[in-house]
Amino acid sequence: MATRRRYDPDTEGIPITAGMPSGTIRPPTSSARRSPFLPTRLEAQLLAIYPATLLLGSIFSTLSPASRSAPYSSVSQSHPPEFAPSYFAQKKNVFNVYFVKVGWFWTTLAFAFFITFHPGFGQGVSTRRVRALLRYAAVTTWWVFVTQWFFGPPLIDTMFRFTGGQCELLRDPEAREGMSETREFITGATCKAVGGTWKGGHDISGHVFLLIMGSSLLWLEFLPALTRVEGLRDGRLITLSDGKTATVAVEKEAHKEGADATARGVKFALSVAALMWWMLLMTAAYFHTWFEKFTGLAVAFVGLWCVYFLPRGVPQLRAWLGMPGV
Structure with missing residues (x-):
């Protein structure tokens, strides 16, 4: 059952428009919030x-x-599994x-x-x-x-x-040694998919x-x-x-x-x-x-x-x- 609209006599002078929500409509009291936001x-x-x-x-x-007492990895934003408290x-x-x-x-x-x-x-x-x-x-x-x-x-x-973050390939030692610069990927998901670590930002x-x-x-x-x-x-x-x-x-x-x-x-x-x-x-x-x-x-x-x-x-x-x- 939809909520019925009820108006208080004190609302005289407040225009009722099609866009108004249903419910009990009344003028704001003196203690009401000053902003509807x-x-x-x-x-x-x-x-x-x-x-x-x-x-x-x-x-x-x-x-x-x-x-x-447990070590914390800023790269993974968590404790290593073997040290999880x-x-x-x-x-x-x-x-x-x-x-x-x-x-x-x-x-x-x-x-x-x-x-x-x-x-x-x-x-x-x-x-x-x-x-x-x-x-x-x-x-x-x-x-x-x-x-x-x-x-x-x-x-x-x-x-x-x-903020300066990028993807660093860390899984393959040979690939890491052969890189002159850090490899970058567009998203953290693609970085992890190729064995990289999303870090720095x-x-x-x-x-x-x-x-x-x-x-x-x-x-x-x-x-x-x-x-x-x-x-x-x-x-x-x-x-x-x-x-x-x-x-x-x-x-x-x-x-x-x-x-x-x-x-x-x-x-x-x-x-x-x-x-x-x-x-x-x-x-x-x-x-x-x-x-x-x-x-x-x-x-x-x-x-x-x-x-x-x-x-x-x-x-x-x-x-x-x-x-x-x-």
Whole structure:
């Protein structure tokens, strides 16, 4: 069942346009955020978990005797397997190989499960479901640009080469001795495919980027379903087509499908997001430098802001992407 639109008498004078999201529309209160481009208090608390997790993992790696005593390779951004201080510090641990390495598959599966089975999207090809798919497509495009392809090498590899990185062939001693100069390849993947080592530049943490991007997409999509629980509702400030601002909130909704309607489609997505958080903590504790993890966080936040917060202040963009839960 779609969320019903309810207007407060106090909203007189605020024009209702076709591009306005549904939900409860009211003028911003005196304590409201001054910019629609900023997250709500609840969203800010959620997003703050990510830098806090990176900080916690980094502190743990600094204070843990096992981590401090284990050698660390700046080339592989990890501890050598034979000296790994934990099972999760090994790149070949089962969660890294079958979950993180294919993290966008799990993100896509959880997102598909959510928009298919959660009753808040209505029946069939609803407007709310189409807009959710457009948001997913936008986030996925950013993931592709950063990690797979950006009119050539992905942004991660472009940044690596821009900061002085290159590929060094190390596997074949004879080939190495015969080289007058270091061989260069366009991407880290092609470098490793020919037995080289990708080194020398700044390596944005792809794991940090993927885990934050994937789990945040899921959280921001199903957060409105959770905020229908009493005490968690939180209004979002938007800019209307005439330049005025208003607050839109997700109404508490009674579904005919039963008391478990909010949980349908959410439990699996929540499990994937929780496992992504755990692997983010393990990445923060055992892989990459502080700055590499920070840039992975920053690049992920850029994509999230463009898809989930920029449309709140740009009605034309909001007409296409909408907002989760409305």
